Amino acid sequence: MKKFIYSFLVLFTFTAVSASAQCGDDLLKTALKAMGTSQYIKDFTVEMVKEKKDTKTGYVKFSVVLNSNTQYKFNIVNGASNSEKMIMQLKQSDKLISSNFHNGKMYEEFQFVCRKTGVYNLYFSFKGGQEGCAKSVLSLVKQLK
Amino acid sequence: MLRKFSYLALMIAGISLITACSGSSKKSNDSDELTLAPAESGALELSEEVMSDVIQNISSPVEMASLIKATGVDFSQKILNNPHKVDTYNTSYKRALNLGAYSADLGYINTFNKNSIVVSYLVGIKELAEGIKVGQFFDFTSLKRMATNNNNLDSLMQISISSFNKMDSYLRSQKRSNVSSLIVTGAWIEGLYITANVIEETKNEGLINRIAEQKDIINIIEIILKNYSNDPDFAELAQRIGKLRSAYDGVKITTEFAEPKTIEQDGMLIIVQDEISNVEVTPEQVATIIAEIKSLRQFIVS
Numbered sequence: 001m002k003k004f005i006y007s008f009l010v011l012f013t014f015t016a017v018s019a020s021a022q023c024g025d026d027l028l029k030t031a032l033k034a035m036g037t038s039q040y041i042k043d044f045t046v047e048m049v050k051e052k053k054d055t056k057t058g059y060v061k062f063s064v065v066l067n068s069n070t071q072y073k074f075n076i077v078n079g080a081s082n083s084e085k086m087i088m089q090l091k092q093s094d095k096l097i098s099s100n101f102h103n104g105k106m107y108e109e110f111q112f113v114c115r116k117t118g119v120y121n122l123y124f125s126f127k128g129g130q131e132g133c134a135k136s137v138l139s140l141v142k143q144l145k
Numbered sequence: 146m147l148r149k150f151s152y153l154a155l156m157i158a159g160i161s162l163i164t165a166c167s168g169s170s171k172k173s174n175d176s177d178e179l180t181l182a183p184a185e186s187g188a189l190e191l192s193e194e195v196m197s198d199v200i201q202n203i204s205s206p207v208e209m210a211s212l213i214k215a216t217g218v219d220f221s222q223k224i225l226n227n228p229h230k231v232d233t234y235n236t237s238y239k240r241a242l243n244l245g246a247y248s249a250d251l252g253y254i255n256t257f258n259k260n261s262i263v264v265s266y267l268v269g270i271k272e273l274a275e276g277i278k279v280g281q282f283f284d285f286t287s288l289k290r291m292a293t294n295n296n297n298l299d300s301l302m303q304i305s306i307s308s309f310n311k312m313d314s315y316l317r318s319q320k321r322s323n324v325s326s327l328i329v330t331g332a333w334i335e336g337l338y339i340t341a342n343v344i345e346e347t348k349n350e351g352l353i354n355r356i357a358e359q360k361d362i363i364n365i366i367e368i369i370l371k372n373y374s375n376d377p378d379f380a381e382l383a384q385r386i387g388k389l390r391s392a393y394d395g396v397k398i399t400t401e402f403a404e405p406k407t408i409e410q411d412g413m414l415i416i417v418q419d420e421i422s423n424v425e426v427t428p429e430q431v432a433t434i435i436a437e438i439k440s441l442r443q444f445i446v447s
Contacts, residue, residue, distance in 0.1 A: 039302070068421075102414055107413065
């Protein structure tokens with residue numbers, strides 16, 4: 001019985017440490033690596049957990065100013081234990097402009113050529129309302145003339 | 146004997162208490178932490194949550210620096226705030242504003258890979274950040290090490306911006322959005338000031354349009370600062386921002402619709418927006434805006 005408890009504790013500790021690494025700075029490092037040579041602007045952390053009363057997780061919203069004549073890139077990196085991948089939607093005043101989930105295909109990055117300076121909203125959710133953690137990095141690809 | 150000892154002990158305790166109290170009192174006179182303490186939501190027109198959302202909406206000064214570099218203009222150190230002026234910023238209000246200004250300078254310096262002067266700006270940022278109790282977000286030892294290695298300039302940029310983002314999130318989570326708003330304002334004005342100087346030198350159309358497009362952003366900044374206008378320092382800054390906003394009155398921004406494009410290239414998705422904004426601004430309006438930017442920037446760094 002003692003052995004079982006020890007094994008459980010070791011397993012629990014290992015899982016806790018491992019889960020933390022999956023959603024912490026390691027995830028940001030992976031996202032920054034995926035960003036490549038673009039210029040880092042900002043990163044967004046998403047951690048979704050179901051509340052007791054809920055059967056699905058909802059969405060998280062961030063706002064950001066994007067400038068005209070600028071090409072941006074969004075990289076999305078999912079936590080290793082996510083059962084589903086994160087969907088990111090870029091909207092302006094509720095109008096969907098782009099998403100990493102396009103025509104039934106999930107993309108780990110997408111670029112956006114902005115032609116109108118303004119406040120844009122980023123909505124993050126997990127497919128099927130699943131729990132999970134993810135990072136998204138916004139970077140500058142180039143300024144257009 | 147015991148009674149004498151008790152009196153002596155009481156006297157020492159009393160003197161210690163008085164000294165401690167006067168020390169504490171002096172400290173609170175020297176420091177102005179009270180003015181930048183967590184704002185009470187009840188006193189604000191906009192809640193901390195709304196403010197947090199609004200503050201996120203200010204664009205990064207790095208983008209402006211990148212646009213300046215794209216014009217081909219040379220780097221100019223003389224337009225930046227002098228890092229040795231840090232000691233003269235002895236209130237939390239000034240420290241927060243100039244922490245923002247130096248962060249914009251750092252973005253400009255990093256964009257032009259001028260690592261020889263990065264360290265002096267990092268030292269300045271460290272002092273100001275510690276002065277408003279947010280120094281813990283900057284690993285200055287690593288940053289300095291990176292600054293002295295040419296190969297690490299990209300990492301230096303990422304870590305310094307990331308540190309600022311973490312600090313900003315922390316301040317907002319601690320309901321210190323008032324401090325955040327000063328840092329954001331300082332960074333935004335410094336970015337405009339650097340750009341204004343380059344415009345005067347180059348008359349670059351892209352930069353003029355970028356300055357003119359800030360018309361919408363200035364409204365956001367003014368809303369943020371007015372929210373804390375119970376504090377006279379914030380009220381004065383909001384009033385000065387109001388003057389800059391007035392200089393933008395004649396600037397026209399229109400939107401036209403174009404064909405949206407979605408391109409898939411090497412497994413990557415590229416979306417081209419279907420709306421295009423056009424800016425109409427006259428040289429006279431640009432000159433007025435630049436004059437106001439310079440006046441506001443002088444107020445911040447002096």
